[in-house]
Amino acid sequence: MATILETAAGAGVFNTLLAAVDAAGLREALDSPGPFTVLAPVDDAFAALPPGTVQTLVENPSQLARILKYHVIAGRHTRDALITQEAWDSLEGAPIAIRSKDPFEVKNATVVTADVECDNGVVHVINRVILPG
């Protein structure tokens, strides 16, 4: 099996996310044994944000890291585990609500592909960038 970042790189639809992980200096952390549960927005999700949003974040690594950490939950949690709770604490600190089991929705994003198993965690592919609040 590959790590979370290797899996994401191989998929080819997480280029913005991977660039953001590098800009925020989170590569080393996400390559560690973890395990982590990563809610990974596809490139289209970042592209849907209004102009300038990503640029400002990329120029400010600490602020970008905060938003990215909101997409990560400590531990390895599959869909079946996640839907047992109404909300999960993100690494950013704010909770991520599980709004719907079927279709599987976290916060205001829909999980396009769930349970992508990796060496150091599990990835759920989502169609929107989620924000704390």
Added chain:
Amino acid sequence: MSTTTAPERTKAPLIPPSTHRYAEVIHRLEAGGSMLPDTPENLKQIIGIYKAYAVPMDFYWRDLLYIAERVFLNPLPAFKYFISNEYLDRPNSYAGDQSPLRIWRGTEKAHPELLAFMEWGETRRMPKLLHHLWHDRVNMEFAEACMQAMFWHQGMGGRFNDYLESDAYKANADRAIKAYFKGNPLMLGLYKLFPDMFLEQVRQLSTYANLGLFWEVMAPVFFEMSDIYDEGGFKGVPDAMDFLVNGIFAVAGRPIYHHVFIGGECFEIIPKSEGFTWLYEAALPYVEAVFYRTSPFRGTKSYNAQAGQVPGNQADFHYGILYADVYPVGSAGIPPTLLMQDMLHFLPPYLKEIYKQHRRGEEDELIQLGITFQRSMYNVTSAVIQALRCALLYPLDDTDPKHLQANRAFFEAQMDRFLRPEARLPDIQTQDYR
């Protein structure tokens, strides 16, 4: 509620109509509109006042940062409004050629109309000190009143206030306080006796920095909106609101920090690396504290707190511009009046023309522009509501009825805040509220 515009829904609704008292406004928001009806005059009024607001705001943000970063703990800050040339020339991060994310096409330095006003005032050209003593100047007290509202209310989302109570913050503040009063045994002695008093002052100064960094963004946003309007670029109120929504997202990740410069050294009281953002730690608390809450104004109206005339719960405070009765507010000594007087100096001619045609013409310009400002802030609040909907909920053209229902519940909850009788939402639906 009487309204002038019909709901702008065009498609067959996927969910039943709202039964809320402000259903018409909610349907308008669901169609991508603003709380302010889309009329040519509303567009003209709000853009005109944005421009008039942006000029003094260009002073406010510069001076707020000057006070937070340079004046700092000066025990006798008599000259805190005498902003240095360095801060008048300080490049706005969102204007000018040097800006990586340029919002306004204009200059990065202080606005020319502001500089002219600082030189001439309402009276004549004279030394800065005389302008100050004659109170012929920008009413910086308004900016400070907004800062105090943010500082006092606290607990309005974000992590800024939690950090102000943290050990890391206290250690950073302690270093800066000791450096600032180095060689001053009297002040260092007082600090030893009353450390919390000094710390609280630094917390307030961090709030100065917070608001300064917030307004540094809004001034170029409003200047650019004025320029776009002058070119005929906005088709209606929703266009103006969308520009604000996009602006909110574009700068959402801007760091909020507090640096102090003492003897050529920078003390990072709130470092950028804390990850505080413009949206969460500045914009949202600002809107809550200033547009909705603030505090009862001292002046023409007296409040009896014991008789329950002032809410016991801070979250129920409703003295912001969205609830203001502009007529008494337009009297002396009340914070928004200071802003109105500041805006009066920079009204575009087309706005002055509107005021001449209505009510008592130039005689009550201050009141008329106050109500225009109220309309414009309902539009800014609409932009914030739409931005939050966009960030936390679903697109307006979503086809899932559950998602649309979630958007509906959000909009209705926002409108609940305007159910109290002081709210001016019903008034701004008609053009004859002036």
